[in-house]
Amino acid sequence: MRKIKVWIQFVVLYLKQFAVYRFDMLFRLFSMILMTGIMYVVLTLPYEHVDEIAGWKKNEAILILGFYYISNGLAWVLYRTGISNLESKINSGSLDEVLLRPVGSSFYVSYLEADVSRISDVLVGVVFVGINIGGMNLTVGVLEVFGVVLSLVVGVSIVKCIFLMVNSLAFWTTETYLDHVASPLVVLTKYPVDLWGKSKEIFYWGIPMAFLSTVPAAILVGKLEWWYGIVGIGLALMWNVFAETFWRFGLRFYSGASR
Amino acid sequence: MGKIVIELKYIWSVFLLKLDMWSVYRLKLIVWIISGILEPIIWSVLWYVTAQESADLVMSGAEILSYYLLTALMNRITRSWTFDTLRKEIREGRYTKYLLWPKGIIGFRIGADWSDRVVTLAALLPFWFIWLFILQSKGLFEVTISNIGLFFVAVILATFVRFYLDMFLAHLALFWVKLDGLSTVYWSAYRLFGGITVPLVLLPAWAFGITKIMPFRYVVSFPIEVFQGLISNEEIIRGFIICMAWIIVEYAALQVVFRVGIKNYESVGA
Numbered sequence: 001m002r003k004i005k006v007w008i009q010f011v012v013l014y015l016k017q018f019a020v021y022r023f024d025m026l027f028r029l030f031s032m033i034l035m036t037g038i039m040y041v042v043l044t045l046p047y048e049h050v051d052e053i054a055g056w057k058k059n060e061a062i063l064i065l066g067f068y069y070i071s072n073g074l075a076w077v078l079y080r081t082g083i084s085n086l087e088s089k090i091n092s093g094s095l096d097e098v099l100l101r102p103v104g105s106s107f108y109v110s111y112l113e114a115d116v117s118r119i120s121d122v123l124v125g126v127v128f129v130g131i132n133i134g135g136m137n138l139t140v141g142v143l144e145v146f147g148v149v150l151s152l153v154v155g156v157s158i159v160k161c162i163f164l165m166v167n168s169l170a171f172w173t174t175e176t177y178l179d180h181v182a183s184p185l186v187v188l189t190k191y192p193v194d195l196w197g198k199s200k201e202i203f204y205w206g207i208p209m210a211f212l213s214t215v216p217a218a219i220l221v222g223k224l225e226w227w228y229g230i231v232g233i234g235l236a237l238m239w240n241v242f243a244e245t246f247w248r249f250g251l252r253f254y255s256g257a258s259r
Numbered sequence: 260m261g262k263i264v265i266e267l268k269y270i271w272s273v274f275l276l277k278l279d280m281w282s283v284y285r286l287k288l289i290v291w292i293i294s295g296i297l298e299p300i301i302w303s304v305l306w307y308v309t310a311q312e313s314a315d316l317v318m319s320g321a322e323i324l325s326y327y328l329l330t331a332l333m334n335r336i337t338r339s340w341t342f343d344t345l346r347k348e349i350r351e352g353r354y355t356k357y358l359l360w361p362k363g364i365i366g367f368r369i370g371a372d373w374s375d376r377v378v379t380l381a382a383l384l385p386f387w388f389i390w391l392f393i394l395q396s397k398g399l400f401e402v403t404i405s406n407i408g409l410f411f412v413a414v415i416l417a418t419f420v421r422f423y424l425d426m427f428l429a430h431l432a433l434f435w436v437k438l439d440g441l442s443t444v445y446w447s448a449y450r451l452f453g454g455i456t457v458p459l460v461l462l463p464a465w466a467f468g469i470t471k472i473m474p475f476r477y478v479v480s481f482p483i484e485v486f487q488g489l490i491s492n493e494e495i496i497r498g499f500i501i502c503m504a505w506i507i508v509e510y511a512a513l514q515v516v517f518r519v520g521i522k523n524y525e526s527v528g529a
Contacts, residue, residue, distance in 0.1 A: 037446050040457055041466075049313035053305070103421065135411025181290055184297035195304050239470045 006103055010114045018117060024121025025128050032120045035058065039065060043190065054194040055237040059136050060221055061192065066128030067152070067213040068190045074156050075186070084164045084179040087170040106247045110164060143226040148216040150229030153212030154231070157236040159186065162207065162245035171250035189213045208235050265286055273370025274377075281378045285502055288382055295338075297332050302456055303327035308334045320396045325394045326458050329483045334455055337377045337478050339372045342445065344430035346438045355526045372422060380475045406488050409495055411481040416502035421478045423509035430513060433520030448473075454480030459527070 018025055043065050047058040056064070062112060085110050089095045098108050166182040189212040193203040203210045211232050218224035281288060301314045303324055310320040318326070348354045357364040395402060425456070428445060432438050450456045453475035459467055481498050484490045490498070 015324040021435070021437040024437040024440045027438075027444065029440075031443040031447070034444055038447055038451050039346045042451065045461065046309040046313075047458060049316050050309055053308055053312065093363055174284065177287065177290060177294070180294035181297070184294065188301045191301075191305055195308050232437060 003107060006107075007114065010112055011116055014114050014116055028117050029120065032124070037071075039190065045150070054192050054193065055223075056192045059132050060217060062128055063132045063136075063220060064192055064213045064215040066125045066132065067189055067216045069121045069125030069128060071125075071152050071155050071159075071189070071212040072186060073118045073123075074152070075159055076115045076118035076121065078114065078156070079110040079160050080163065081115045082110050082166050083160070085113060086164075086167040087174075087178055089161060090170045090254065091174050093103055093256050095254060099251075103167065105251070106164065106244060110160060119141070129220075138220060139197040140220060143220055146227030147219045148227040151211050151216040151219065151232055153202050153228065154232030154236045155189075155209070155213070155215070158232075158239045159240040161236075161242060164243045165246050168247055168250040185209055192217075205235070208232065208239075211235075226256050264513065266362075269366045270370040270373070272310045273367050274280050274374045276369050277374030278378065281374065288378060292335070292379065292382060294414070295335050297473070299327040299331040299334075299455070306457070306461070318458060321397060322460070325390075326483070328390050328394075329486070330455055330479060330516050332383055333483055334453075335383065336376055336414060337421050337482070338375070338379075339368075339421045339425045340375065341372065341422060341425035342429045343370045344368075344440070346432040346442070349432035349505070350436050351427065351439075352526045354524065356414065358521075366376075368426070369422065369475050372410070372418070376418070406486055409485040409489075410482055411500075412499065413477075413485045416499060417478045417482050419506050420502055421501065421510070423506055425512060426476055427509050427516060430516045430520055433516070433524050449475050449478070452476060453478055454483070472501070474509075477502045 025223065033211060040062075044058060046053055047061070051057065061209075086095075089098065089109070095109075098105050098112075101108050126198045162185065163179070163182050166178050169178050183205065186205070186209070189209050191199045193210045196203065200210075204215075209219070215228055217225060219226055219228060303326075306318075306323045306327075307320045310316050310318060310323055316342065345354070345364075357367070360367075391402065427439070428441065431441065435441075452459075452470045452473050454470075459470050459476060459480050468481075477498060481502075484496070485495055
């Protein structure tokens with residue numbers, strides 16, 4: 001509860017900053033519309049040549065894109081900006097002040113910079129999903145909705161752990177832009193992970209990016225059972241323990257000196 | 260003539276300085292190369308699978324793989340960090356140093372960009388030659404001496420098209436301070452219309468037509484098309500002319516934005 005109150009303060013702070021740069025605010029909204037259009041074109045382009053890609057029809061693939069927008073938007077609203085700035089904090093030595101705060105350091109670093117403007121991504125995703133559910137005449141039960149929500153929570157949580165771990169490598173290296181290594185992993189969730197043939201299992205159970213978009217979409221269209229979401233909770237817990245342990249281990253190597 | 264020599268010496272000094280910095284941050288180079296290759300792999304898998312299942316796609320699976328391999332390399336060779344670096348420096352008030360230096364910002368940024376390029380090239384060149392050998396042995400394209408010569412001209416022009424576009428856009432921060440939204444638009448347009456996300460020939464005809472007059476194609480896709488010998492000599496010359504026209508337009512726009520915008524610069528940092 002206390003952490004939620006702290007996060008709400010972060011959001012208020014962000015909104016104040018956001019309102020200062022009005023040109024940027026307008027451009028962000030414009031970029032959102034443009035990006036959505038581009039993504040839609042890019043995603044549907046292959047379907048001008050084929051009916052199915054890796055077993056997914058066009059409507060189903062758009063469903064995946066919708067879930068990508070929802071989960072990616074949530075990730076940005078919650079933690080992406082904060083974690084991507086971790087490296088610069090370590091390099092400049094300004095992580096010191098984070099360590100002195102009365103909240104957990106990994107929590108503070110992750111959730112400090114809530115990019116609330118990306119809520120628009122979530123809305124776009126909801127529209128994509130909603131339109132496609134209607135268009136495909138899907139009958140969605142309570143269990144399916146539960147499974148979908150659970151998968152999204154699991155996916156967003158696991159991705160946070162992956163980004164935190166990758167960016168924590170900055171405790172040992174410097175000036176490496178580590179965030180750029182993890183970012184393509186999110187890009188691949190725009191499409192069904194089944195594209196990767198036999199290697200797809202890595203994205204279900206190894207680095208479970210599938211929970212961001214493919215699993216919720218598969219549950220909705222009946223390709224997977226709803227309980228996949230519950231299985232995902234185990235994975236999410238495991239990743240959270242990994243990430244927190246790694247973070248604490250990395251902190252031991254933090255010198256506080258700027259580089 | 261003397262001024263040009265002094266400017267070139269200055270660029271060379273910055274180039275050497277940045278090379279020294281690369282030797283300190285060696286892991287950065289590896290991360291930079293890996294991150295540049297991952298995304299083209301994702302796109303290539305999507306289009307490769309499509310090519311396998313489609314009979315009417317204008318590119319075969321092998322051609323798609325070779326395209327994305329070259330794109331990954333070209334994206335690294337012509338890449339510039341000027342937009343990202345400079346817009347932040349303007350916002351944080353660190354741009355002031357360029358105003359105080361006896362040499363301007365252009366030479367500094369050219370030197371810095373070229374050090375990035377040379378280091379990346381040195382790291383990637385062995386892989387590139389291996390890929391080229393494999394692709395050429397499969398008869399995917401024929402590389403001739405004239406293609407290589409024209410390719411180098413296209414690359415040099417591409418670096419300037421990209422550089423002045425970055426410089427112009429970054430200087431808009433003199434007016435609007437924060438350009439995160441513009442950055443997203445820029446990268447999206449660059450990746451789609453430059454041919455990084457999708458080979459331009461696979462775009463709808465109207466979109467492909469638009470890319471021919473936009474600067475993005477000439478930064479990534481055009482040098483590859485020249486290298487692979489996919490376009491006629493007439494199209495190559497037209498491409499070179501369009502590149503030079505863009506460089507002139509971007510340079511002129513930069514001068515205007517700088518002269519007007521510098522009056523708004525507060526140097527405080529926000």
